[in-house]
Amino acid sequence: MESWLMDSRHIAIFANSLRLGGAERVALNLANGFANTGHNVDLVLVSEQGELLSEVDESVSVVDLGAERVLRSLAPLRGYLSTHRPDVVISIGAHVNLVSVWGRLTTMASPTLLLTEHSIMKRMPDERKASLMKVLARVFYPLSDCVVAVSQGVLDELRSEVGYRGNAEVVYNPIVSEQLLRDAEEPLEHPWFDSKTPVVLGAGRLAPEKDFPTLIRAFDRLTEKRDARLVITGAGPERDTLEQLVKSRGLEESVEFAGFVDNVYKYMSNADVFVLSSLNEGFGMVIAEALACGTPVVSTDCPSGPAEILADGKYGSLVPVGDADQLSTAIDNMLANPTPEVVTRERAAAFSVESVIENYERVIEEL
Template sequence: MEKMRIAFILANLRGGGVERMTLNLSEEFVHRGYEVDLLVAEAEGEYKDLVPAGVNLIDLKKPRLISCIPDIRKYMSEQKPDAFISAKDYINLTVIFAKLLARSKTNLIVSTRVNISRQLEVLNSRNFKVVAKLVKHFYRFADHVVGVSKGVADDLYKITGIDRKKIHVVYNPVVTEGLLAKAEEEVEHPWFHEEVPVVVTVGRFDKAKDYPTLLNAFRVLQDSKKARLMLVGDGPERSHLESLVEEYKLQDVVDFIGFQSNPYPFMKKADLFVLSSAYEGFGNVVAEALAVGTPVVSTDCPSGPGEILDRGKYGTLVRVGDYIGLSKAIKETLENPLPKEKLLERSLFFTIKNSADSYERLILDKGKE
């Protein structure tokens, strides 16, 4: 019997949550016996060497994803994949346009990774407004629409008005054997050998992550609790964040670690993981922290962290932008952390198996739900 063919697509292989989750999912489907193609507009970036064995990497060699529409159309017409899975709204729209032009019967599954309405509130960008309008009019042409949390799924329904039965909640494929193995790797930093507790955050330095609130919380924390903060990541807001560290006189307690293709040892060795985001779609790093047994404090941003932490049962939630509340939660959690066993138990909800099972049901049941 001929193998079923599944296609995934990315703009590039630079470090990011969507890229990491796509590689996780593609590897799992190879293990399940599928023929898996990964189309990439420009196959460059930190994750290029991490493309799983058995995945057919197709480099479209285009600097912009929108330029790939003819290539995607040709791929659909010639290869006729049984299913095509995409993530990120602008990528989803590109694939929808290609499918319409190809008049393809491929089962198209598009996944939204952010709360679009909240994203528009925070960034108020013309580009995002255009994308939101296109989502409203064109997502109806996908066979299945996935939200990575209940909050995202509800927001998609509000924006698009498409049949609610066509919208599905599928949590990201976060917890894998590879993640757990990588978390065991050695990482050296002098702070891990000292008695002062270490707080870690991991993410892109952009406005969505709202790191100024975290730094402000750490400024307040210094009056009542000794602690140090590691920021793992990089991005356009770095220079602004570095200036805030100087302004708040936090140079001795804050360290910028830079981008790490394997951030998990930092997360595992930390005493606490903190997410300060203004908005998320899911919040992969929250589930990753649980998977390595590290306590979590997070903003209750739309959408994802509140669901992962089960409304505070598995970690403290604070209001978005509330640096006083965040400082208090950090102090209290460092002094009274939840048992590691409880955190690990919760992480099992976000395994690669659970996510792949959900996608597989959509792959095998085109348009029937």
């Protein structure tokens, strides 16, 4: 598929690595998406490693800067920019953004530079790091041509908390790919998903910001009304604490921690409802992924992506953060009256790789 919005460009996508993660998946989908629309694409990595490398399209050139850390990639990035002279550089994530700005400042190359911002800085767990990142962003982000925020909430915070006053656009993450849809169709061999008892699914890093305790407490209340099971995929430091919470409530027979799974989409497509219980999100990619799998969604109305993705409740239920009672009620209601699959997939189309690539092309053409 060729682009009809702009002529072919030499585009560099600059990211840390291709380990499994949200930002890494975004880098992969952008690289493949631009390549599939006829652009000459380099996927420039601080370190060429990660499970997603196998999914890079054969038409994309992977450039390994061979650095151990992001900040140590400045010298090899300068070499890359001077030698390859891309027309456009799109950097993925705060630390990579800074190195991208410094790289362009210190070479004769002058590519159009887009910085993508994915997170809410004031909610970083390390307050000193958050304060430093705000200062650095305030000084260096305006030296780019445009900052692309993945949600309106992230852009609002850049304006209000960081004080960024430069050029900026909101472009959602490229999430729905042909690979995701193929993965969602893979068979899932799990007895819970073959029974008539509904399955509630949670997915994400088992960390405080995901607030899985509220999901478990909500599920406990749900089991007082109906038979159900809860599956949580993902790994992280909170697993032992969460398992103790499940045990203390006598839910061992109806809650499973599946750990890391290499294909979460087949879980999503077979679940009766997907639940996001987070305290905060930069975007909330898993919500869009679940919608693409045709799965009804219940989410906390946390900053700063779920309300945008679900259009203030049009495409799924939103409940207050940390409210187990309301979360339980919303899950129960969604199981009784699920959002039609045609509706969830309709909304997911806004986050397709093709749609997002078109939006990036518009931004680039307007610079």
